[in-house]
Amino acid sequence: MLITVNGTPHTYDGDPLQPLLWYLRDELGLTGTKFGCGISACGACTVHVGGTAIHSCVTPMKSVADKQVRTIEGLSADGDHAVQKAWAEANVPQCGYCQSGQMMTAAALLEKTPKPTEADIDHAMSAVICRCGTYTRIRAAIVAASAGGR
Amino acid sequence: MSTPSNLERRDFLRRLAAGGLVLAVGPAGIRGLKALPAFFAAGDPLQASVYLSVGEDGLVTVTCHRSEMGQGVRTALCMVIADELEADWTTIRLEQAIGDPKYGNQNTDGSSSIRTGQYAMLRTAGAAAREMLERAAAAEWSVPETQVSARNGTVVHATTGRSLPFGRLVARARSLPVPAAPRLKDASQFRFIGKDVTGLDMHAILTGRATFGQDAKMAGMKIAVILHPPVYGASVATVDSAAALQVTGVERVITLATTPIPSGFQPLGGVAVIAGSTWAAMQGRRALKVTWTASPNDTHDSEAYRTALETSARAPGRVVRKQGDVAAALSGSAQKVTAEYYAPHLAQAPMEPPAAVANVSADGCEIWTCTQDPQSARNEVATALKIPKEKVICHVTLLGGAFGRKSKPDYIVEAALLSREMKAPVKVVWTREDDIQNGFPHTVAFQHLEAALDAKGRVGAWLHRVASPSINSTFAPGVTDLSDGELALGILDLPYAIPNLQVESCRAEGHSRIGWYRSVSNIPHAFAISSFVDELAHAAGRDPRDFILELLGPDHIVDMANAGAVKPVDNYGDTWAAHPIDTARYRKVVELVTKAAGWGKKLPKGEGLGLAVHRSFLTYVAVVVHARVSATGEIVLPRVDIAMDCGFVVHPERVRSQAEGAVIMGLSNAMTSELSFKNGRVAQSNFNTYKVLRMSAAPRELHVHLAASGGPPGGVGEPGVPPVAPALANAIFAATGKRIRSLPVGSQLAGAG
Numbered sequence: 001m002l003i004t005v006n007g008t009p010h011t012y013d014g015d016p017l018q019p020l021l022w023y024l025r026d027e028l029g030l031t032g033t034k035f036g037c038g039i040s041a042c043g044a045c046t047v048h049v050g051g052t053a054i055h056s057c058v059t060p061m062k063s064v065a066d067k068q069v070r071t072i073e074g075l076s077a078d079g080d081h082a083v084q085k086a087w088a089e090a091n092v093p094q095c096g097y098c099q100s101g102q103m104m105t106a107a108a109l110l111e112k113t114p115k116p117t118e119a120d121i122d123h124a125m126s127a128v129i130c131r132c133g134t135y136t137r138i139r140a141a142i143v144a145a146s147a148g149g150r
Numbered sequence: 151m152s153t154p155s156n157l158e159r160r161d162f163l164r165r166l167a168a169g170g171l172v173l174a175v176g177p178a179g180i181r182g183l184k185a186l187p188a189f190f191a192a193g194d195p196l197q198a199s200v201y202l203s204v205g206e207d208g209l210v211t212v213t214c215h216r217s218e219m220g221q222g223v224r225t226a227l228c229m230v231i232a233d234e235l236e237a238d239w240t241t242i243r244l245e246q247a248i249g250d251p252k253y254g255n256q257n258t259d260g261s262s263s264i265r266t267g268q269y270a271m272l273r274t275a276g277a278a279a280r281e282m283l284e285r286a287a288a289a290e291w292s293v294p295e296t297q298v299s300a301r302n303g304t305v306v307h308a309t310t311g312r313s314l315p316f317g318r319l320v321a322r323a324r325s326l327p328v329p330a331a332p333r334l335k336d337a338s339q340f341r342f343i344g345k346d347v348t349g350l351d352m353h354a355i356l357t358g359r360a361t362f363g364q365d366a367k368m369a370g371m372k373i374a375v376i377l378h379p380p381v382y383g384a385s386v387a388t389v390d391s392a393a394a395l396q397v398t399g400v401e402r403v404i405t406l407a408t409t410p411i412p413s414g415f416q417p418l419g420g421v422a423v424i425a426g427s428t429w430a431a432m433q434g435r436r437a438l439k440v441t442w443t444a445s446p447n448d449t450h451d452s453e454a455y456r457t458a459l460e461t462s463a464r465a466p467g468r469v470v471r472k473q474g475d476v477a478a479a480l481s482g483s484a485q486k487v488t489a490e491y492y493a494p495h496l497a498q499a500p501m502e503p504p505a506a507v508a509n510v511s512a513d514g515c516e517i518w519t520c521t522q523d524p525q526s527a528r529n530e531v532a533t534a535l536k537i538p539k540e541k542v543i544c545h546v547t548l549l550g551g552a553f554g555r556k557s558k559p560d561y562i563v564e565a566a567l568l569s570r571e572m573k574a575p576v577k578v579v580w581t582r583e584d585d586i587q588n589g590f591p592h593t594v595a596f597q598h599l600e601a602a603l604d605a606k607g608r609v610g611a612w613l614h615r616v617a618s619p620s621i622n623s624t625f626a627p628g629v630t631d632l633s634d635g636e637l638a639l640g641i642l643d644l645p646y647a648i649p650n651l652q653v654e655s656c657r658a659e660g661h662s663r664i665g666w667y668r669s670v671s672n673i674p675h676a677f678a679i680s681s682f683v684d685e686l687a688h689a690a691g692r693d694p695r696d697f698i699l700e701l702l703g704p705d706h707i708v709d710m711a712n713a714g715a716v717k718p719v720d721n722y723g724d725t726w727a728a729h730p731i732d733t734a735r736y737r738k739v740v741e742l743v744t745k746a747a748g749w750g751k752k753l754p755k756g757e758g759l760g761l762a763v764h765r766s767f768l769t770y771v772a773v774v775v776h777a778r779v780s781a782t783g784e785i786v787l788p789r790v791d792i793a794m795d796c797g798f799v800v801h802p803e804r805v806r807s808q809a810e811g812a813v814i815m816g817l818s819n820a821m822t823s824e825l826s827f828k829n830g831r832v833a834q835s836n837f838n839t840y841k842v843l844r845m846s847a848a849p850r851e852l853h854v855h856l857a858a859s860g861g862p863p864g865g866v867g868e869p870g871v872p873p874v875a876p877a878l879a880n881a882i883f884a885a886t887g888k889r890i891r892s893l894p895v896g897s898q899l900a901g902a903g
């Protein structure tokens with residue numbers, strides 16, 4: 001099968017049930033996508049498939065055949081996506097481990113909903129756990145990154 | 151090895167080889183390290199001590215001997231050194247220290263990385279290097295030293311305006327003696343300390359390029375996933391590995407011996423599946439058929455255990471502090487108030503589950519891992535492999551959260567044992583299930599409090615009994631109640647001026663491993679104490695804020711030497727002289743937080759404000775929670791205010807973020823989290839059953855107020871947590887009249903709104 005990751009095509013002939021997460025981390029060395037739970041309960045492994053945020057830990061390889069996958073490494077050339085800039089501005093990360101998943105979830109939210117309400121933000125972002133407790137800064141950063149800020 | 155930090159290390163070695171000015175600072179201050187060549191001749195420069203170096207290329211390399219887990223220590227230590235050195239911030243390079251006692255204490259716990267003399271030590275290191283560079287410039291220009299001064303990476307001659315960059319002065323400076331007592335900057339001259347600086351790891355984190363323990367790699371490494379014993383103390387009885395070995399990619403199944411109880415930092419044992427990929431190892435583990443031996447903890451049950459703790463705390467225990475005559479004062483009082491509080495086990499559950507990669511060879515063992523304490527990792531690995539600890543090299547990656555879990559190196563020892571068996575590098579990956587079920591849970595506590603109020607509503611007597619298993623029970627046999635060190639976390643150091651006061655520690659034996667958790671026993675202790683104070687205020691018909699201020703009494707220093715403690719009370723490892731209990735500092739954070747939160751304002755029905763104040767890790771924190779409880783018992787938090795006096799602040803922005811994080815973790819503890827045992831096994835397995843706070847439940851507004859009191863720095867990472875749970879419980883009482891005495895709040899409010 002063929003899979004395109006951050007614009008680069010790859011062929012894959014391994015276990016069709018292997019989750020995308022482990023393909024990205026173990027085989028492509030794209031370790032920006034994190035393992036936090038393995039059961040779609042924490043959002044650390046969030047990537048975009050065809051522009052939609054999904055949890056790669058429960059996404060089997062066979063379901064991403066011929067799909068476009070985007071990871072944190074492909075979100076921008078050098079950390080200059082609006083979400084990354086807003087994250088830097090608000091000093092969001094603490095340990096940083098959850099932040100790839102946070103930013104990928106936020107970026108997908110803003111692509112679909114350029115001016116999200118607080119309820120939209122809470123709804124989308126509650127899929128991603130941060131044990132360091134950066135939630136209030138994430139809310140502020142998303143507002144800042146949304147269409148022209150507010 | 152191909153991790154970025156290793157590449158940086160090689161760069162650094164090259165720079166050293168080119169000749170640089172190297173200063174080593176030990177825990178006791180600068181240790182007369184002289185010129186670089188002698189330093190090289192003396193041995194391995196990388197393992198000499200905590201140090202900074204200035205290269206002939208002008209680059210300043212700071213070695214961080216503490217672990218970064220989001221608290222910002224890597225940046226903060228650089229700020230301190232750069233400031234005293236008068237360095238150009240853009241020339242700062244960061245090295246992460248390997249585990250070695252030459253660096254002094256590397257255990258990143260106890261909120262200690264700035265407070266325990268490290269701040270002064272690193273300032274001295276920076277200042278000494280600056281003075282040597284200044285002297286070199288003075289000699290170069292043949293002018294008096296008083297006429298030259300370092301400024302932003304150069305040394306300037308005041309009268310002529312001549313200047314030389316640091317790099318050009320290194321050759322001359324490194325042959326000068328290291329000043330023993332260099333002149334420190336005046337605080338008004340600080341350029342980085344006390345200012346906000348962008349974290350040095352920020353860009354790597356934002357672009358997904360930061361390396362955590364789960365990301366560490368060694369060429370040719372195998373991946374291991376381990377099936378741990380479900381009950382503490384059990385070991386493998388039988389293994390059927392046939393199906394596991396059928397899984398494509400699985401290479402071997404290895405049985406690991408169980409460390410006898412108490413197992414300390416050593417592994418639990420179990421069955422490891424070693425494979426070429428993480429997924430194959432996980433599939434292999436699922437296919438294992440394992441039976442376990444019986445354990446004395448097979449019947450451990452959290453419900454029954456709670457009853458046992460309750461019985462224990464209702465009877466007299468070991469008296470550890472006694473002032474006046476509590477029994478007489480209680481029996482003769484106008485009003486007696488009794489309340490009991492329960493706080494359950496918790497899991498640290500850092501977002502990054504533990505992981506370690508190790509390579510055991512004839513030379514020894516090299517490790518890359520997310521650890522809070524690379525020295526204990528080194529020691530435990532050396533013990534397990536029966537090799538000298540000098541042969542164990544432990545590199546530290548970034549930590550994806552830790553909260554106490556990663557101060558225990560059992561997973562690192564597992565990697566080393568498996569690498570020895572496989573004769574190849576092995577990476578041990580803990581899954582979330584391992585983390586929740588096979589970790590070192592935070593203690594559980596049942597507390598019984600009684601107090602006497604006189605006719606004017608003043609507290610005349612206070613009895614506090616706690617039954618809570620000790621962390622020490624994980625390390626030594628025969629431990630039957632909390633240690634004096636754990637009792638000093640909030641109970642023994644109660645600051646209130648109460649004439650008759652007694653503290654007792656009651657029997658509570660451990661049936662699982664028990665470990666440190668962000669702010670440790672302060673969590674249950676502050677929950678009980680600050681809830682009980684609120685209950686007393688209401689019983690006395692007083693405003694809780696006024697009541698707390700009255701309990702503190704007029705501003706004074708609490709004389710802990712004469713406070714009735716049976717033994718000297720620990721003060722977070724520091725002296726009472728340097729860090730006394732100052733009730734004025736309590737008062738100020740209470741006043742600050744209540745003013746900011748609009749204490750006393752009229753709120754709609756179903757809403758309330760709750761206040762709590764607690765000192766821990768030498769820092770004073772007060773929290774006001776504004777809670778709104780719906781008719782169905784749902785809690786919304788419109789706002790939380792937290793005021794912190796941690797003495798001198800190095801990096802205000804990171805202090806604020808730590809305080810914010812502490813509020814979220816405190817609310818998680820209070821609202822949703824509970825780890826419990828059934829048939830000796832942890833009943834929860836992952837974030838679907840071990841619940842932590844998500845954004846939807848986070849406060850709508852969160853305000854941090856830094857009460858800059860100056861003075862020696864206190865801790866920052868932990869002290870924000872303890873007052874959060876009682877502030878929430880007190881707010882819920884104000885909103886609904888329902889008193890929360892058992893955590894987590896969970897569904898207790900259904901129908902209370």
Ligand code: FES
Nearest residue numbers: 036037038043057
């Ligand atoms: S690792 Fe995929 S949701 Fe947690």
Ligand code: FES
Nearest residue numbers: 095096098130132
């Ligand atoms: S920043 Fe550490 S888990 Fe979110």
